[in-house]
Amino acid sequence: MDLAEAKRISLELAPGPEAEKVPLEEAPGRVLQEDLEAQRDLPGELRSRLDGFAVFGADTSGAGPGCPVVLKVVPGVLAAGHLPLEPLRPGTCVRILTGAPLPAGADAVVAQERAREDGENLELSEPVRRGGGVMYPGADAREGGLLLSKGTVLTPSRLAILAALGCREVSVARKLRVGLLATGDEVRETGEFTEGPWTFCNNRLLLGWLVGMLGGNPIHLGVEKDDPAAIAGRIAEADVDMTITTGGIGRGARDFILEAWSLLRVTMLFRELNLSPGRNSALGVKRKRVFWAFPGNPWAAQVLFAELVVPVLLQSQGLGADTVPEVCARLTSPLANERGCYKSVRGILDLRSSPPAFAPLTDKTGPMLPSLRNSFAYTLLEPHVLEVAAGNEVRVRLHDLSLLGAALFGVGRSS
DSSP: HHHHHHHHHHHHHHHOOOOOEEEEGTTTTOOOOOOOOOOOSSSSOOEEESSSSOOOOGGGGGBTTTTOOEEEEEEEEEETOOOSSSSOTTTEEEEEOOOOOOTOOOEEEGGGGEEEEEEEEEEESSSSOOTTEEEEEESSSTTTTTEOTTBBOOOOHHHHHHEEEEEEEEEOOOOOOOEEEETTTEEETTTTTSSSEEEEOOOOHHHHHHHHHTTEEEEEEEOOOOOOHHHHHHTTTTSSSSEEEESSSSSSSTOOOOHHHHHOEEEEEEEOOOSOOOEEEEEEEEEEEEEEEOSSSSSHHHHHHHIIIIIHHHHTTTTTTOOOOOEEEEEEEEEOOTTTTTEEEEEEEEOTSOOOEEEEEOOOGGGHHHHTTTTOHHHHHTTOOOOTTOOOOOEEETTTHHHHHHHHTTTTTTO
């Protein structure tokens, strides 16, 4: 099946966003499911922007070099968090600190460095206009004004806006529960004894981290042997919205995922894609539950996840399925492709150069794992593109980017 058609089918299975309330402390990286308006003005009263003296602006109008205005200093200090008890009378002033409410009658604040205090008197050699040094009610937020729009990715800075207005919880999209199962007689959990021809299970962990970064709830189902009944049993007992298995989807004698699906009566929607790597993959459905079968190769599984599962996770949170950030970059070495196939190529994206540069990783790069340590991006060659010369521009996707990181590129931007 063509990759574009597979994506269309996948999105048809994606549930719409379902709202739930969470405490503000648990909301970073979640997607807002309501428009939020300010419930009151902030601040709610006149406040001082600086340390100085609260005054009547009109009292200072005649001040100038050589002819200072003298005001009587009222005893006491006005501080933030305390309401003034007495109104201010004309001809007087009172010491005030940053953030403190102004007393009734006062309409300006003189900075302390622009005045000379002499006992009970304050000398001003320059006037201060009405409103000088003052923050008006609603300067930060006005009652009824829109703070954040539905579909906004909640970053720490955006959440701080809500906290400033006393918000304690927020309505966000429910996280899809994604079950993750690795299969294969040769696969072992990290930390297990590994003397023998075995391999550690890094692909399930890789996908689990990606699920969590992109707004899903990863449910790890462990590792299962190459046994269709055991695989089917492990999948069936999971309380999840979708399942991703890795391994066992090839065409060999020990590839049992599709047999396990058959035992579960899963309807298969496709079994092969025109994508390299990732050709051997499948999508199935049973009632409202979605089943993905990805190869055991973690890098093939990662590309399949980025191309097919990420759009589903985004759509389930009320975000556009095509809002994955892309960067245009200059190719540093040529690429070749086979006709009729999408080809994903991992590489290193250098955002420090102008324009950004993309250096593909190839078989000649050296040992695989060390070469991947700085590879956070890939480019996808479409079936009709047979070669791309060095120096040409390609579109590059960042596959390790979380929703919080994607917000910097405009994903989930509040209007």
